[in-house]
Amino acid sequence: MTDPVWRHLxxxxxxRKAVHERYRRCAADGTFDAILTHAQVHDDSVGxxxxxxxxxxxxxHAHRRAA
Known part of the structure; x- marks a missing residue:
């Protein structure tokens, strides 16, 4: 099921299905993590x-009977 936010693109x-699929692939293959890491390393290096x-x-706290 496609997230409702994709319907408003x-x-x-x-x-919208193609955009969602590209997003899903980038999330799964680490593209977004790589972009974030690159930005953090760059921004950290320049302070x-x-x-x-x-x-x-x-x-x-759990109730006594939770154990």
Missing amino acids: PERYGN RIDWTVSVDSTIV
Whole structure:
């Protein structure tokens, strides 16, 4: 089933099923990960990234019978 957002693509992008398939292939083959990694490496090398780390210490309690 095609995600509803693909139904609202402007016609200039072409057939929505073809666009969705290209997107799905790029997501599956690592294209988007490679683009993000390249951008991060480049931006870090020129000092555009502030590497701030945040740790969440949320505690979840379970009921006695959950065990």
